[in-house]
Amino acid sequence: GNSVTQMEGPVTLSEEAFLTINCTYTATGYPSLFWYVQYPGEGLQLLLKATKADDKGSNKGFEATYRKETTSFHLEKGSVQVSDSAVYFCALNGYGGATNKLIFGTGTLLAVQP
């Protein structure tokens, strides 16, 4: 079945460091891929998305490229800030757009220290 695997956290970085959070997926067909972010005490917010192979999603300095050959959608940011501290979820919609049902990874906690 469809699934998403994320790297285990927590990821602890100093401010201005480079961030990579790995995400790989298993899916039939051509899923859409998403990164959601959850700040403390809040719901999940869509950070970025990509709907087909080689698409790059980007937002707020974060980027992720849909790599079909490696079934990956790694999240990157060149210079993290303390305000980026949050839990990041990778997700896929593998149902051909007929439904919005998402499959989420387990989440990766990012802690950025000043």
Added chain:
Amino acid sequence: DARVTQTPRHKVTEMGQEVTMRCQPILGHNTVFWYRQTMMQGLELLAYFRNRAPLDDSGMPKDRFSAEMPDATLATLKIQPSEPRDSAVYFCASARTGVEQYFGPGTRLTVT
């Protein structure tokens, strides 16, 4: 700035009591999801609706949980009777068909 709203934000109740959580989806969104988040299990999909009809509630314990959409602007999740293991944060999310989900702020439920 349209948002999903959820009430109450926090609920503390005793075991055996009925709990009702409410969600107002974004106007124009026709799909509503209920999730439960715990440290142990992470984010779990409990049920979802399209055009107010339940499409999938396989993630929901049927004996005590029920979800409904009385109208297009209100979704409810009820637990009766509640148990300590139901303590979690419950999220509602809404979407238009084929588009990404927008999450509410959640209801933090504590059952003592």
